[in-house]
Amino acid sequence: MFIEQAYSKKFDIIKYLPIPIIFMLLMLLNYVAVVALNLDVDKLIQDEITRKGTNRVFFETMLPLAIFLIMLLVWVKFVNKQSIRSLTTAREKVDWKRIFFSFGLWSAVTILLTVVAYYAEPANYEINFKPVPFAILAAIAVVLVPMQTSFEEYLFxxxxxxxxxxxxxxxxxxxxxxxxxxxxMHIANPEIEKLGYILLLYYIGTGFFLGIMTLMDDGMELALGFHAANNLVTALLITSDWTALQTDSVLKDYSIPDAGFDILLPVFIVYPILLFIFSKKYKWSGWREKLTGKLILKDTNNETGYSHD
Structure with missing residues (x-):
């Protein structure tokens, strides 16, 4: 039982607050600054890329979240006195096969959908591949993107x-x-400025998808693999001028985004299909109990109990 593992007699919710508060305040201040100063986020990103280059801007965007990951894990280990394994999974050890299966499945789906979109409307895309910048991008992305996505998964x-x-x-x-x-958390992304606040439904829907996956599977392995694949493959494969992460990827997308389609397809079609695949492969059961159940936490020997309505 995934949630209960963090409980002990010395559990103190106050100890949970500093890192989430600091991180969310930084996100909030970023958004307030964008709104209050009426900043053109797209132009700011393009100006930064012109001055520093795409790969440096990408590196500087990823690095703070990688540092936050280290801070979070150190805090959990030495302040909350909780093992990283118990933060990750209810299994006796982290199941790397689950991580790689989820990563591989979503990588394959993402590549397939991109190839289909490219051949369906090639006029919307440009081959953006440059060997040296791409090699530098790959080196940065392979290290920092999984750290960035892992921070978000470990935090949320x-x-x-x-x-x-x-x-x-x-x-x-x-x-x-x-x-x-x-x-x-994604409210200040340039995609929101381009498509409107309705895109928050996609991000919230993705949060529910990852959260359901974590609770049903009693661990974060599938969520870690999915999130890493989503951001890493996208960073390497395709970019556009209006997204938060602009890279020296293989393709550049010039199409006009469609908020309705971009929300409906993954949230209401793709994600349920993925949950079905995972549920069959890992034999999930007791959906109501695992998603809406109440916890009964025992105070002795760090034991936990579980009940539901």
Whole structure:
């Protein structure tokens, strides 16, 4: 049982607050600055790329989140006195096969959908491949993108899911809370400026997808693999002038984005199909219990119990 693992007699919700508060405040201040100063985020990114180059801007974007990952894991280990394994999974050890399966599955789907889109409307795309810049991008991305995505997963699907769950004795409350927070975290992205706040439904829907996957599988392995594949393959494969991460990727997309299609396809079609595949492969059962159950936490010997309505 994934959430309960963070509980002990010395559990203190106050210890959970500093890193999430600092991170969310930074995100909020970034958004307030964009709105209050009426900043053109697209232009700012393009100016930075002109001055520094695409790969340097990409590196500087990824690095702070990689540092946050290290800070979070150190905090969990030495302040909360919790093992990284118990933050990651309810299994006796981290299941790397699950991570690689999820990573491989979503990488294959992403590449397939991109190839189909390219051949369906080739006029919307340009071959952007340059060997040297791409090699530098690949070296940066392979190291920093999994750290960036792992930070987001450990923060939302691990740290906050467990902390909020224990504080509220619920699984549904942390699922809803972390999914909404995950969506709101992206509010300052240039994609939101381009497509409107309706795109937050995509990010929140993705948060629910990753949260459901974590609770049903009693671990973050599938979410870690999916998120890493989503950002890494996208960074290497395709870019555009209006996204948060602009890279020296293989393709450049000049198409006009469609918020309705971009939201409906993954959230209401692709994600349910993926959940079905994972549920069959890993024999998930007890959906109501695992997603809406209440926690009963015992105070002795770090034992935990579980019940549901």
């Amino acid at each position: 699907r691990g740290y906050l899911m467990q902390g909020i769950g224990i504080a509220t004795r619920s699984k549904l409350i942390p699922l809803i809370t972390t999914s909404v927070m995950f969506g709101v």
